Amino acid sequence: MQRICQNKQMKIDLSTEEKIKAAAKRVFMTKGFDGCSVRDIAKEVGSNVALLNYYFRSKEKLFELIFEGAMSDFLQSIIEVFSSDLPLKEKTSLLIDKEFDFFMEHPELPMFIIQAIQQNKNESSVAPTFFEPIEKTGIFQQLKDAQAKGEMRPMSLRNITILLMSNVHYPFMSKKLTQQFHGIDEATLQQDLLAHKAHVKEMLINYLFPQNQPA
Amino acid sequence: MQRICQNKQMKIDLSTEEKIKAAAKRVFMTKGFDGCSVRDIAKEVGSNVALLNYYFRSKEKLFELIFEGAMSDFLQSIIEVFSSDLPLKEKTSLLIDKEFDFFMEHPELPMFIIQAIQQNKNESSVAPTFFEPIEKTGIFQQLKDAQAKGEMRPMSLRNITILLMSNVHYPFMSKKLTQQFHGIDEATLQQDLLAHKAHVKEMLINYLFPQNQPA
DNA sequence: AAATAATTTAAACACTTGTTTAAATTTTGG
DNA sequence: CCAAAATTTAAACAAGTGTTTAAATTATTT
Numbered sequence: 032m033q034r035i036c037q038n039k040q041m042k043i044d045l046s047t048e049e050k051i052k053a054a055a056k057r058v059f060m061t062k063g064f065d066g067c068s069v070r071d072i073a074k075e076v077g078s079n080v081a082l083l084n085y086y087f088r089s090k091e092k093l094f095e096l097i098f099e100g101a102m103s104d105f106l107q108s109i110i111e112v113f114s115s116d117l118p119l120k121e122k123t124s125l126l127i128d129k130e131f132d133f134f135m136e137h138p139e140l141p142m143f144i145i146q147a148i149q150q151n152k153n154e155s156s157v158a159p160t161f162f163e164p165i166e167k168t169g170i171f172q173q174l175k176d177a178q179a180k181g182e183m184r185p186m187s188l189r190n191i192t193i194l195l196m197s198n199v200h201y202p203f204m205s206k207k208l209t210q211q212f213h214g215i216d217e218a219t220l221q222q223d224l225l226a227h228k229a230h231v232k233e234m235l236i237n238y239l240f241p242q243n244q245p246a
Numbered sequence: 247m248q249r250i251c252q253n254k255q256m257k258i259d260l261s262t263e264e265k266i267k268a269a270a271k272r273v274f275m276t277k278g279f280d281g282c283s284v285r286d287i288a289k290e291v292g293s294n295v296a297l298l299n300y301y302f303r304s305k306e307k308l309f310e311l312i313f314e315g316a317m318s319d320f321l322q323s324i325i326e327v328f329s330s331d332l333p334l335k336e337k338t339s340l341l342i343d344k345e346f347d348f349f350m351e352h353p354e355l356p357m358f359i360i361q362a363i364q365q366n367k368n369e370s371s372v373a374p375t376f377f378e379p380i381e382k383t384g385i386f387q388q389l390k391d392a393q394a395k396g397e398m399r400p401m402s403l404r405n406i407t408i409l410l411m412s413n414v415h416y417p418f419m420s421k422k423l424t425q426q427f428h429g430i431d432e433a434t435l436q437q438d439l440l441a442h443k444a445h446v447k448e449m450l451i452n453y454l455f456p457q458n459q460p461a
Numbered sequence: 462a463a464a465t466a467a468t469t470t471a472a473a474c475a476c477t478t479g480t481t482t483a484a485a486t487t488t489t490g491g
Numbered sequence: 492c493c494a495a496a497a498t499t500t501a502a503a504c505a506a507g508t509g510t511t512t513a514a515a516t517t518a519t520t521t
Contacts, residue, residue, distance in 0.1 A: 065280035201412035
């Protein structure tokens with residue numbers, strides 16, 4: 032008599048459910064949805080395949096849960112910066128810093144997110160759940176104001192986003208490629224990423240907030 | 247009596263082999279190696295599954311062929327620019343232009359390459375076949391010279407590479423994500439990419455080749 | 462035109478896939 | 492402690508996987 036564990040948890044030991052989620056996250060992150068089987072995940076957990084379906088109904092449902100968690104983590108790291116009480120220039124600088132630090136600890140995340148969205152079977156957009164919390168921080172208004180005051184280069188929100196994400200996300204997505212191309216080890220790459228962060232910060236800040244040439 | 251088509255082609259009609267390669271390229275590019283079956287490809291070709299193995303021995307071998315072709319195409323677009331007789335600054339500007347134009351027509355390529363390298367089963371490095379032809383253009387020496395003369399910002403080749411690839415590759419890898427996030431159609435995104443190209447060119451050139459502040 | 466080789470096909474192979482069933486085990490509540 | 496519920500398991504399911512076999516078809520050569 033199997034029952035799916037719904038919202039109403041009647042004194043269920045969550046450790047198993049959480050163990051599966053953790054294992055699934057590890058496997059999905061490294062191998063992708065198509066690149067792994069439910070047995071791979073079960074092996075990672077150290078137990079039976081049927082257990083995954085007992086707790087999460089299907090591989091797809093489990094994946095969606097992991098994906099939403101990942102997106103939430105990512106979103107949270109952004110919100111923290113945007114909610115701070117700083118001028119836009121400092122917020123931007125801080126954002127780059129925090130994002131880099133975050134991805135240093137979760138380097139598979141950018142690739143995972145893009146891949147998941149790429150092969151998004153359903154048509155449900157992630158936009159509302161993602162943009163609404165950011166909107167609430169007032170960052171978009173702050174951006175408009177800064178551009179109106181001439182403090183920030185006039186360019187669309189979309190182009191700003193692409194510029195920022197390119198420089199912050201890509202380096203982590205291309206880790207293996209970079210290592211292979213240049214024949215370097217993980218430690219060396221780590222140093223390169225730190226150097227890259229410094230470059231990106233200077234370059235982007237200078238570009239987005241051009242100084243009206245000092246006398 | 248099946249024979250694998252080797253180098254020695256005895257008046258074989260190549261159209262079938264090429265048709266399979268073209269179909270496989272389309273399918274692999276959009277769905278990835280794990281995301282498709284050989285029957286998907288066969289369906290795209292419009293013929294039997296066994297034909298793929300007849301011509302290419304295995305799904306993996308076929309994929310490697312497609313991958314190498316893609317890398318070759320990509321490499322070629324770079325070599326062309328580097329081989330030109332221009333100052334480094336102009337070469338860099340031209341490179342960004344050409345790369346953007348190239349990816350405008352092959353937007354799946356950056357993602358395809360990174361994914362393929364990411365889940366590279368074997369340990370064989372792509373570095374030599376990739377770097378050697380670039381080395382031969384003399385671009386690395388030109389770079390050293392420019393840095394020695396103070397024309398170019400002193401930073402490692404690796405960091406320059408990451409910076410360039412981030413800004414040129416990522417926008418195409420994140421097409422679907424950008425569309426979903428901002429709720430825009432293909433045409434709008436295309437315009438954004440053109441705008442992004444202009445931004446990237448100005449930003450990178452200014453950063454990599456800083457002007458000793460004019461009087 | 463006949464024989465030989467090359468190409469294409471349908472069918473089967475062994476194996477893996479996600480999921481389900483039903484039985485076994487553990488935990489819980491009275 | 493014992494029945495009822497929750498959890499975990501082994502086994503099976505049908506469908507899909509990459510690959511191979513052998514027969515059928517087409518093209519080539521003499």
